[in-house]
Amino acid sequence: MVEEIGTNEEGELVINMGPQHPATHGVLHLVVTLQGETIKKIEPHLGYIHRSIEKMCESLTYRQFSYVTSRMDYLSSHINNHACAMCVEKGLQVEVPPRAQVIRVMVDELTRIASHELWWGAMAMDLGAFTPFFHAFRERENINDIMEETCGARLTMNYIVPGGVMADIHPNFQKRVKSFIELFRSKIDEYDELVTGNIIFQNRMKGVGWISAEDVVSYGCTGPVARASGVHSDIRKLFPYEIYEKLQFNEILETGGDSFARYMVRMRELRESVHILEQLVDNIPEGEFQAKTKAVLKLPKGEFYQRVETARGELGVYIVSEGATTPYRIKFRSPGFANLSALDHIAAGGKLGDLVASMGTLDLVIPDIDR
Amino acid sequence: MFITNYIKEVWGAVKSLAKGMKLTGYYFTHHKEIITQEYPDNRAELVLPERFRGEVVMKHDEHNEHACTGCTACELACPNGTIKIITKFDISPEGKKKKALDTFIYHLELCTMCNMCIEACPTDAIKMAQNFEHSVYDRRQLTKKLNRPGSKIREGVE
């Protein structure tokens, strides 16, 4: 038999998905080995958007480095900044004023909603429905407006800084969040009507991309991917930070382990985040929005670790300090990287058409994987 | 048995599709709220929030005076070398030498709009402007001098 171009020794077809592929939402390069239409193996090739953020951080001061992390998981930029700020505060042993804590949690939850919304729109678009994208962006725009007003930016915020937040909330903030909550409640029902209940959509998701709880743990998946398989992994519950301990919210767990379960976890998390916002919006304590810190921050010699729950899972910030003004070493444990590592396991054995569904529900943000 | 199930499934799918289409149809017939903006045409009405970070500018008052002492705190705070402060020595009437700002160089092409320089400035001499249309044909035009020609430091700012 003449060996065809694109096939390997076993006669399997090897195709490249990406790095410029609309369904990978970024420059992710997957080398997919196919037998007919069945996926044999998936090999992610990384590095197309590697900016060596960890190395860059080593030459930036403790005040400066967190702004770069907005560019890792750009859909959770507040939460990334939050993790860095908390890790530095841990080293400095600074007490963050209650007002700042509440503001931080509120912008975190708004970010989570915005991120899940973008995912929802993109996910539906991957599976062929175009309208949801506009619905999602319509509501996401409201959050972006709130951010623009309070933080001055729409994507790369740099609002949460060591000691608190950069500026006090805008006078309109509470009013706007309240009207957003009211609006959004009815819109989630619309989302369910439009997409969740659709049989075609459900059939493309149910039983696709199944992963067991044991595999979730062994691959280190976190966030909605882990919770969809019934693994407790919500850092806000397991290792509460800021005021999450005092808040009433549920860790969303599903047991399906397939794409539809992952979809449902995020949809239910939207409601949970709205519930958190409702508890806080009228209870922002008065006081300072930033603790007094020295102009030049110096962390004592040692190692510091802080984890937070981003929209995608557990983000860990690990700082090794030699007592200087810049970190000796910084390591980010990004949720996307661990979730991507399970993709081969999730999608192998399935059909090529289902790969998009499995990948979409992993909610990959490529700059977060490559850093 | 198979046939009834099949028909039921198809019927269910059609029903769920119709439910979604009903919503789409609702929006199609109720296009009261317009959510898109016709951007280049609405420049006149476009108001950006005051905190919006568009570019760094230096505040000048009507006497062409600014509050920058040339202390370089902003230059040190900037994470990517966007700002370069060149200082000079002013001779005061009493014959004393005093450090003052000569040129405030700002590389807009490097700026990430992180707001750190504004936070660092002790005299509140710089601020963020809302202008966001920065495209030019030559990147050299993005290197700006922020202190206006002939401007000097305001009396009493230390």
Ligand code: SF4
């Ligand atoms: S906004 Fe940030 S990047 Fe731009 S000049 Fe100021 S400190 Fe530098």
Ligand code: SF4
């Ligand atoms: S702008 Fe402010 S921080 Fe920068 S040199 Fe002038 S006074 Fe100092």
